[in-house]
Amino acid sequence: MNKEQFSQSGSTMVEKILAAKADQTKVSPGDLVNIQVDLALGNDVTAPVAIREFERFGLDRVFNPDLIVLVPDHFTPNKDIASAEQVKIVRRFAEQQGIKHFYDVGRMGIEHALLPEKGLVWPGAVIIGADSHTCTYGALGAFATGVGSTDLAAAMAIGEAWFKVPHTMRFEYEGELAPWVSGKDLILFTIGQIGVEGARYRAMEFAGPVISRMGMDGRLTMANMAIEAGGKCGYIQPDQITFDYLEGRVTRPYVPVYSDQDAVYEKVFSYDVSNLEPQIAFPPSPDNVFPVSEAKNIVLDQVVIGSCTNGRIDDLRAAASILKGKKVNPKIRLLVIPATQQIYSTALEEGLLKIFVDAEAAVSTPTCGPCLGGHMGILAKGEKALSTTNRNFIGRMGHPESEVYLCNPAVAAASAVAGRIVHPEEVI
Amino acid sequence: MIIEGSVWVFGDNIDTDAIIAARYLSTVVPEELAEHLMEDIWPEFPQLIKKGDLIIAGSNFGCGSSREHAPLAIKGAGVSCVVARSFARIFYRNAINIGLPILECEVDLKALKSGRDRLQVDLDRGLLTNLQDGETYQSAPFPPFMQELITRGGLVEYVKARLG
Numbered sequence: 001m002n003k004e005q006f007s008q009s010g011s012t013m014v015e016k017i018l019a020a021k022a023d024q025t026k027v028s029p030g031d032l033v034n035i036q037v038d039l040a041l042g043n044d045v046t047a048p049v050a051i052r053e054f055e056r057f058g059l060d061r062v063f064n065p066d067l068i069v070l071v072p073d074h075f076t077p078n079k080d081i082a083s084a085e086q087v088k089i090v091r092r093f094a095e096q097q098g099i100k101h102f103y104d105v106g107r108m109g110i111e112h113a114l115l116p117e118k119g120l121v122w123p124g125a126v127i128i129g130a131d132s133h134t135c136t137y138g139a140l141g142a143f144a145t146g147v148g149s150t151d152l153a154a155a156m157a158i159g160e161a162w163f164k165v166p167h168t169m170r171f172e173y174e175g176e177l178a179p180w181v182s183g184k185d186l187i188l189f190t191i192g193q194i195g196v197e198g199a200r201y202r203a204m205e206f207a208g209p210v211i212s213r214m215g216m217d218g219r220l221t222m223a224n225m226a227i228e229a230g231g232k233c234g235y236i237q238p239d240q241i242t243f244d245y246l247e248g249r250v251t252r253p254y255v256p257v258y259s260d261q262d263a264v265y266e267k268v269f270s271y272d273v274s275n276l277e278p279q280i281a282f283p284p285s286p287d288n289v290f291p292v293s294e295a296k297n298i299v300l301d302q303v304v305i306g307s308c309t310n311g312r313i314d315d316l317r318a319a320a321s322i323l324k325g326k327k328v329n330p331k332i333r334l335l336v337i338p339a340t341q342q343i344y345s346t347a348l349e350e351g352l353l354k355i356f357v358d359a360e361a362a363v364s365t366p367t368c369g370p371c372l373g374g375h376m377g378i379l380a381k382g383e384k385a386l387s388t389t390n391r392n393f394i395g396r397m398g399h400p401e402s403e404v405y406l407c408n409p410a411v412a413a414a415s416a417v418a419g420r421i422v423h424p425e426e427v428i
Numbered sequence: 429m430i431i432e433g434s435v436w437v438f439g440d441n442i443d444t445d446a447i448i449a450a451r452y453l454s455t456v457v458p459e460e461l462a463e464h465l466m467e468d469i470w471p472e473f474p475q476l477i478k479k480g481d482l483i484i485a486g487s488n489f490g491c492g493s494s495r496e497h498a499p500l501a502i503k504g505a506g507v508s509c510v511v512a513r514s515f516a517r518i519f520y521r522n523a524i525n526i527g528l529p530i531l532e533c534e535v536d537l538k539a540l541k542s543g544r545d546r547l548q549v550d551l552d553r554g555l556l557t558n559l560q561d562g563e564t565y566q567s568a569p570f571p572p573f574m575q576e577l578i579t580r581g582g583l584v585e586y587v588k589a590r591l592g
Contacts, residue, residue, distance in 0.1 A: 032573045045453045049496050052456060056584050057591060075454065082454035132494040132518055148496040148522035154587045162573065196441055197488040201517050230491060232517055285441065372450040372493070391492060393445040395468035 012168040012259040013237055014203040017143040020257075021126055029167040029266070037067065039120060040155035041129035043111055043368075044072035044083065047090045049149035050130055054156050062097045063159040069101040069120060070094050071111040074368045079375035109340025109366045112136040112224060112308035116216075117342055119249030123238040123256040128152070128161050132227045133308050133390065138235030139216065139223040140242055141256055145233045166232045167266040168203040168259075173210035175274030180424040182318070183218030184310055184388065184408035186210070187225040188279035192289025193269070200230030202266065205259065210273055211236055216245040217314035224309050225390050228286040280421060281406035284394045292411060295421040300405075301383040303328075303416040304397075306337025306364075307371045310388035310409050313343050319413035320352040322424055323359040329419035334361035335370060335377050361416070373397045379404075386421055388412050431508045431529070431549040432559070433480040436473070437542045438466075440486035444519065447490065447498040456497070458504025465501045479506030482547055484535055486512065490519025499523045509549050511535055511556065511567070524574055527582035531556070533567035 011019065011026060019027040021035040042050050047070055054062070062068060070090050075083035094102035103114060112133050115121050123141030127134060130152040137144035147161065155161050171190055186206075191198070204226045211219065219236050226234025236242075238256040277291035305311070305319050316338060328334045336356045338344040344366065347353050356363050370377030371389040379385055379398030385405070387397070392404035405421060414424040446469045448461055455461060466473040483502065489512035490498060499522045502510060509529040523530045529551055539558065540547075546559040554567035570578060580586045 032571060045450075045495060045497075049456045049500075053584055057588060059591070074450075080454070086454055130494055130496075132492065134494075146494040146518050148494055148499075148518060148525060150496060150525035150583045151521065154525075154583050157587055158590060164571075196491060197514070197516070200488060200514065227492075230488060230516060372445070374450050374453075391443075391445070393443045393492060395449055396445050400468040 009260050010262050010264055012203065012205060012263045012265070013141065013235060013257050014143050014168060014233060015165060016257050017124055017126060018163065018165055027165045029165050031165045032162060033165065034160055034162050035126060036159050037128050037155050037161050038125040039069060039127040040067055040152055041069045041071070041111060041115065041127070041131065041134060042149070042152050043074050043131055044076060044087045044090055045074045046130035046149045046152065048086045050152035050156065051089055051093045053150050053153035057157045059157055062156045065097050065099045067159060068099045068156055069115060070099060071103045071108055071114060073108060073110050073366065074372065075374050076108070076367055077105050077365065107341060109342070110308045110311060110368055113312055113339035113343065116140060116220065117249070117340055119251065122246065122250045122252065122254040123242065124254055128155060133224050135226045135231060135233045136220055136224040136308060138226065138233045139219040140246070141235060141238035143233060146227060166201055166203045168205055169199055170205045170207060170265045170268045172208035172268065172270045173273050174208055174270065175210065175272045177210060177273060178276065180278055180410045181276055182408045182410070183214055183221040185276060185279040186273060187222045188281050188286070188289050188406065189273070189276060191225065191229045191287045192279065194229055196228060196285055196287045197230040199226065202231055204229065204231045204234040206234060206236050212239060215314055216241060217312040220312065221309055225286070228390060278408055278411045278423060280411070281392055283392045283403040283405065286391060286406060292421065292423045295405070298384065298405065298421040300332055300386050300415060300420060302333045302335070302377060302379060302385040303412050304335045304337070304370050304377060304385060304387040304389060305409050305412050306335065306339060307368065307389040308339065309390045311337055311339030311343065313346050315388065315409040316343065316347050316352050319409045320355045322410055322413040322427065323361070323417065324355050326359055326417050326427070328360045328416045331419055332416050334359070334416040335364060336361045337364045337369070338366060340366055370397055386412055386415050429551045431482070431551060432546060433482045433508050434478065434543055435482050435484045435540050435545050435547050436477060437537055437540050438483065438485040441488045441491055442485055443492035444490055444495050444498040445492055448495065448501040453495060453497055458500045461497050461501035462504035465505050474505070476543060477505050477507065480508045482549070483507055483510045484537065484540060485510070486537060487514045489515050491516035494518045496522045496526065499526055499528045503528045509551070524577050525583040531567040533565050535565050539563065
């Protein structure tokens with residue numbers, strides 16, 4: 001790609017990326033494009049289905065093994081024989097096809113924390129993943145979207161995927177964030193405002209001074225949850241914070257892509273978030289959002305800090321700053337799950353894991369586990385969990401009559417100490 | 429193609445965790461997945477649904493996870509068509525890719541009773557008829573590319589044709 005391909009007018013970042021890939025000067029919302037992808041991702045739940053479909057093509061080799069990333073992270077370390085067999089299918093396929101981006105236990109991480117960290121995501125890239133939270137990579141200025149296993153199989157075979165060019169909605173955040181308010185609160189607030197289908201089929205552009213000042217971990221959290229509003233992708237246009245993050249990770253050349261000044265948005269939302277409190281999504285939907293002050297006397301059984309949404313180092317630092325020298329409430333089980341081996345190692349070096357263990361939290365190797373009720377922290381009937389994860393649907397973390405509340409890592413840590421949902425200031 | 433079957437009516441925002449819970453995702457066999465279809469929100473549902481029946485829902489059907497196990501579980505149960513006011517985009521893609529018939533249509537959900545009422549669907553014309561009262565509904569047409577995927581029976585067949 002070169003700069004000339006991006007010189008258009010009236011287009012958003014996503015439209016420009018898709019137009020360049022489609023070798024067109026301009027694309028418009030609603031257009032269908034069949035384009036080469038730069039990366040196609042699968043995990044231990046979705047890749048086995050994709051591999052089975054791939055075999056129906058009758059091909060010996062994948063289109064390009066370097067385009068494929070396989071990360072068994074959902075039920076790993078293998079929770080039972082059935083999941084071990086699923087991972088074995090993925091591992092064998094990676095070996096047979098010479099897929100170097102296969103990350104097994106001990107080298108892995110939760111996929112959406114791992115790929116940016118490994119330098120596999122760059123501005124302007126087109127990435128599909130057979131996992132709905134693939135939209136995370138938009139935080140780095142990529143066009144990234146979740147697809148199904150058959151789409152992954154097709155990309156493995158021909159390196160292509162089809163897309164309908166989405167309309168774009170722009171979300172602008174003004175003001176100064178209060179202490180203990182983070183990217184998680186902005187995205188929960190936004191989903192609460194527009195609803196779980198408020199951005200269905202749409203690209204969500206996050207912008208404004210609050211985003212410009214936000215660190216990469218908070219940005220990744222925001223893009224990650226675009227899917228919870230029904231979004232096709234969420235993105236933030238690259239800036240110096242992006243380039244600093246990419247430095248030393250991405251070695252290939254890339255050209256950052258920006259929305260034009262006269263880009264056409266379907267809708268622009270503008271929020272002054274200066275008075276925003278930490279936000280809580282009540283069960284059973286991520287759009288059932290209230291400020292933490294309205295979460296009164298919600299007594300908890302379990303608290304989870306981790307996931308592709310909030311298992312990064314800034315998240316662990318925020319949690320540790322609250323838990324330092326304190327104990328988790330005796331009635332609470334607190335699980336802390338660094339999202340990648342690298343994050344785990346950094347947390348170890350910084351003494352964060354010691355703080356968690358001394359506080360009587362259980363610290364786990366990277367896994368999606370409890371977020372989807374997969375393993376490690378399943379809820380019994382009637383239990384309540386507060387979690388930094390992304391979904392709180394019925395039965396999401398275990399029994400259909402258990403409940404999940406969603407929040408940011410500081411609120412999770414403080415609430416683990418208090419035994420009920422509280423604002424971090426209550427325990428500091 | 430004309431389909432006729434009993435309807436099973438669901439509301440808005442039926443998520444893929446509700447369609448098939450994550451604890452059942454260590455298999456890829458549609459019939460095994462079907463044994464747990466909608467179990468967490470309707471425990472008896474896997475026993476109630478019969479081959480050829482239709483699922484009728486409100487808006488944003490299939491939101492949440494990208495798990496293709498969700499449309500596979502529905503297909504495994506023998507459901508002939510899913511009709512919803514709107515679909516979440518990954519579910520929509522997945523259903524078309526695996527050849528599960530879906531239609532986007534404004535059906536009056538209150539006019540239909542689960543397990544009792546029957547619908548006739550003309551898939552080619554996108555025309556639905558409530559066999560109780562004769563009320564008809566017209567679904568939104570598919571764009572030509574998606575119609576081609578549907579006609580070919582899914583993405584695998586489409587890619588096979590591309591590969592020659």
